[in-house]
Amino acid sequence: xxxxxxxxxxxxxxxxxxxxxxxxxxxxxxxxxxxxxxxxxxxxxxxxxxxxxxxxxxxxxxxxxxxxxxxxxxxxxxxxxxxxxxxxxxxxxxxxxxxxxxxxxxxxxxxxxxxxxxxxxxxxxxxxxxxxxxxxxxxxxxxxxxxxxxxxxxxxxxxxxxxxxxxxxxxxxxxxxxxxxxxxxx
Amino acid sequence: xxxxxxxxxxxxxxxxxxxxxxxxxxxxxxxxxxxxxxxxxxxxxxxxxxxxxxxxxxxxxxxxxxxxxxxxxxxxxxxxxxxxxxxxxxxxxxxxxxxxxxxxxxxxxxxxxxxxxxxxxxxxxxxxxxxxxxxxxxxxxxxxxxxxxxxxxxxxxxxxxxxxxxxxxxxxxxxxxxxxxxxxxxxx
Ligand code: SF4
Numbered sequence: 001x002x003x004x005x006x007x008x009x010x011x012x013x014x015x016x017x018x019x020x021x022x023x024x025x026x027x028x029x030x031x032x033x034x035x036x037x038x039x040x041x042x043x044x045x046x047x048x049x050x051x052x053x054x055x056x057x058x059x060x061x062x063x064x065x066x067x068x069x070x071x072x073x074x075x076x077x078x079x080x081x082x083x084x085x086x087x088x089x090x091x092x093x094x095x096x097x098x099x100x101x102x103x104x105x106x107x108x109x110x111x112x113x114x115x116x117x118x119x120x121x122x123x124x125x126x127x128x129x130x131x132x133x134x135x136x137x138x139x140x141x142x143x144x145x146x147x148x149x150x151x152x153x154x155x156x157x158x159x160x161x162x163x164x165x166x167x168x169x170x171x172x173x174x175x176x177x178x179x180x181x182x183x184x185x186x
Numbered sequence: 187x188x189x190x191x192x193x194x195x196x197x198x199x200x201x202x203x204x205x206x207x208x209x210x211x212x213x214x215x216x217x218x219x220x221x222x223x224x225x226x227x228x229x230x231x232x233x234x235x236x237x238x239x240x241x242x243x244x245x246x247x248x249x250x251x252x253x254x255x256x257x258x259x260x261x262x263x264x265x266x267x268x269x270x271x272x273x274x275x276x277x278x279x280x281x282x283x284x285x286x287x288x289x290x291x292x293x294x295x296x297x298x299x300x301x302x303x304x305x306x307x308x309x310x311x312x313x314x315x316x317x318x319x320x321x322x323x324x325x326x327x328x329x330x331x332x333x334x335x336x337x338x339x340x341x342x343x344x345x346x347x348x349x350x351x352x353x354x355x356x357x358x359x360x361x362x363x364x365x366x367x368x369x370x371x372x373x374x
Binding site for chain 2: 171172178
């Protein structure tokens with residue numbers, strides 16, 4: 001398979017690089033969609049720059065997505081990624097920001113892992129609240145300063161983060177162990 | 187097929203009370219639609235004018251379990267939804283029947299994942315299984331009629347030796363022949 005070189009012409013790359021010289025960035029592009037890879041510690045600063053700078057003006061956070069790259073065929077900078085899908089309504093432009101995280105603890109359970117914590121962007125885009133909750137629920141990535149970081153799809157006592165690739169697709173018995181109602185109990 | 191068909195003019199009809207009760211009961215099965223997925227659309231079609239569930243006395247969809255006799259489980263039951271379904275089932279008053287509509291409610295269907303219960307009959311007693319993905323409205327009506335026939339003949343299902351009500355365990359067979367598709371459009 002031939003791989004064409006990514007086209008890094010997107011103007012936001014240069015603006016971010018020039019305006020935030022202290023931070024380390026990587027950039028990539030696929031089929032016209034440009035992604036800026038930032039270090040976890042820089043995330044909130046970069047995001048608030050992307051929102052407030054008039055040349056960027058990404059006023060809408062369209063989605064927050066988690067990815068688990070366990071067993072991914074190509075080498076990746078980290079096991080987990082959180083992707084922010086930004087839209088600028090005034091400039092009609094879409095831009096992606098990606099953070100890679102590597103767990104420091106076994107990922108089978110729901111144990112809090114200090115390596116899997118990033119800053120929440122709910123103070124910039126209030127709509128991030130539920131999408132960040134979903135990333136937390138499905139991948140166990142926690143968000144600092146989130147107003148209400150609870151699980152959103154599974155229930156509170158769910159024993160795992162189910163979209164992690166080391167979680168079996170059929171679960172670990174959650175769906176089998178239920179109270180059985182029969183005709184006498186009512 | 188109401189009772190007036192059997193009723194001669196100016197005559198007294200004698201019957202067994204049990205028969206009258208069974209007739210009344212089978213002619214007014216009020217369903218509680220538990221429609222969680224695409225099968226629910228087909229359930230709505232069944233109740234609408236083309237298939238007209240009202241012909242069988244089952245058109246009054248009661249969204250309160252306390253007013254309904256028949257729980258129609260139409261769609262996937264996620265693990266998080268199962269306690270809700272059980273709660274609704276327990277709130278229904280006896281006599282009550284349960285139809286499991288579609289592959290997902292009966293077996294989990296293609297959704298063999300951690301989040302979907304693999305057949306609601308593992309956790310609540312199911313009387314009639316209506317296969318299909320989704321079942322055609324005729325199939326669902328056949329499932330309701332299977333319960334009606336059972337009520338007509340036996341009344342309330344009997345209790346087993348341990349005092350528990352036995353689920354009827356009826357599986358509906360397909361009632362229609364698939365014709366060449368697509369169907370010509372036209373009024374009949
Ligand atoms: S059986 Fe088919 S139509 Fe019914 S809920 Fe499942 S997928 Fe949807």
